[in-house]
Amino acid sequence: MAMLERVSITPMALDTDKGSQEVSWVPVSRSKPVPKVPHIFFDDGEPWLAANAYALHKLDSVVGNDIKTVASNMSHLKAYACWLEDHGVDWRHFPKRKKDRCLFQYRGFLIEQRKAGLVSSSTATSRMGAIIQFYRWAQVYGWVDRKSMWEDQSKTIQFYTSVGFSRTMSVTSSELAIPNRRRVGAALEDGLTPLTDENRAALLTFLFERGKVELYLMTMIGFFTGARSETIRTLRLSSIDNALDDPTIPSMKRIAVGPGTGVETKYDVSGALLFPAELVRQLERYAYSARRLGRQARASEEDRTLLFLSERGNAYSETSFTKLISYLREKLAEAGLDQFRDFKFHQTRATFGTQLMRLAMSALPSQVDAIVFVRDAMLHKDEATTWKYVKFIEKEPVKEALSDEFFNLYVGKVGNVETLIDKVTFNDDA
Incomplete structure (x- = not known):
């Protein structure tokens, strides 16, 4: 079973002053150590390099992200990693038929888990959303080379401004997204x-x-x-x-x-x-x-x-x-x-x-x-x-x-x- 571990990261750079005969790494002077960054390791001890690089990217380059947000996203990816191991599927498995692709299979798994009451509706929605977000990043940064892993669609949503006026905006939604089947009636925070x-x-x-x-x-x-x-x-x-x-x-x-x-x-x-x-x-x-x-x-x-x-x-x-x-x-x-x-x-x-x-x-x-x-x-x-x-x-x-x-x-x-x-x-x- 895949594991989620906290790792303290000290940014390093190749020291070129010692010549080409010796490889040496030194801490980056302008960078501060990053404590307790969540990392995913598979059952055989191998790290999930793409997911771990994603965690560092989220911390380093996304304004407003803190360690709690990254840890939440990585916990969803860890659950996905466990499923991949249990089913012997590689996270880059995207054959021609959609139903055989890893993401479509996992989406069906989450929906069954939701129906059985093993995960809440909000958890299923959040988990699939976190995984889609990771794959979008992996595609941009070259971890996956397939251009079309799923189909996106444009949706219009309604929201309220700070003074209560109703507004609409267009957003891009994946066909893999799992809607949150909310209870009937109004709800508040979370x-x-x-x-x-x-x-x-x-x-x-x-x-x-x-x-x-x-x-x-x-x-x-x-x-x-x-x-x-x-x-x-x-x-x-x-x-x-x-x-x-x-x-x-x-x-x-x-x-x-x-x-x-x-x-x-x-x-x-x-x-x-x-x-x-x-x-x-x-x-x-x-x-x-x-x-x-x-x-x-x-x-x-x-x-x-x-x-x-x-x-x-x-x-x-x-x-x-x-x-x-x-x-x-x-x-x-x-x-x-x-x-x-x-x-x-x-x-x-x-x-x-x-x-x-x-x-x-x-x-x-x-x-x-x-x-x-x-x-x-x-x-x-x-x-x-x-x-x-x-x-x-x-x-x-x-x-x-x-x-x-x-x-x-x-x-x-x-x-x-x-x-x-x-x-x-x-x-x-x-």
Whole structure:
């Protein structure tokens, strides 16, 4: 089976000063080492040279690409490499008949996997798209010499501008592309929908009663600030200690995130997240509780300032957090809460965005003001993403009223908030 390994790359150049009798390579002085670049190796140990060169090209020459984006693309190519090995097919196998070509065979395989429920619709779409993108690059840079591997077609798509106007544009699509069979109805970021008030309460109650304190607080932050998982996992003690009162909303505080704060954000966006003051108070209690200090004592020097640590004192990585959410889904299903079988943590963000947009649209003088407010609160890269929340609220048959818990936190009332967050104890590792 093909493997995906991380390799640190130091750019080298041939040293011609030593004469033609001796071959010597030296580091390129103007180039910095590139750490942990994903590389694919086949089962016999041979590297997939074209795919590995593609990873370096993506990092070096595509503006905005970071190691996470490249790693995601390479994980799709690694799955394709495993299929090639299992079927004994070369990645440049393009006979005359389309159905015999490797890409067409793999497309059929992915569709069967999707039908069987072994991969999600979005994964099948993304995987095929990543592979097509790789082959387009390989053709341009001479790794494959066949001119016509598939047929392209022009399609017209509709999109919304940052202020909500509908526009259309023509794009080139491959006949190999796998459409994402999305659910009926509107969806928000990453194709997800918010949880209902009842399901949100059920999830928080489950975590509270099972004593899953860290995950409970992380989920609370997701529901009431809209922070992404990578931001929540990298919150620091200083983040809480340095929280500032919001000058316009007395019941809210602002916590700085992004470059320079030690807290990660998508696309390295700098900004400040809105935190209900009541939630910050609860996080302060947890930060210096016996439960967390015990975890901190087991942590490495660089991780001790993290707000959330595992029972063994480790930072929550993307991998470990994904496993934690997968484990949570299993436990929710065992408890008879089948509505959470497909739960994604990012739904906490979608839930927050929907509630905040409703609040903004009811309190601010215009829809444009509401979009700008929500955009800044959620650190969206552009307003087109924020606009989806407006369209969702307009199209979905959901109740217009804000949930009591959300409203109470944002206007500084107590009400049911005590039930949600004030009864948590931090004395032991439950």
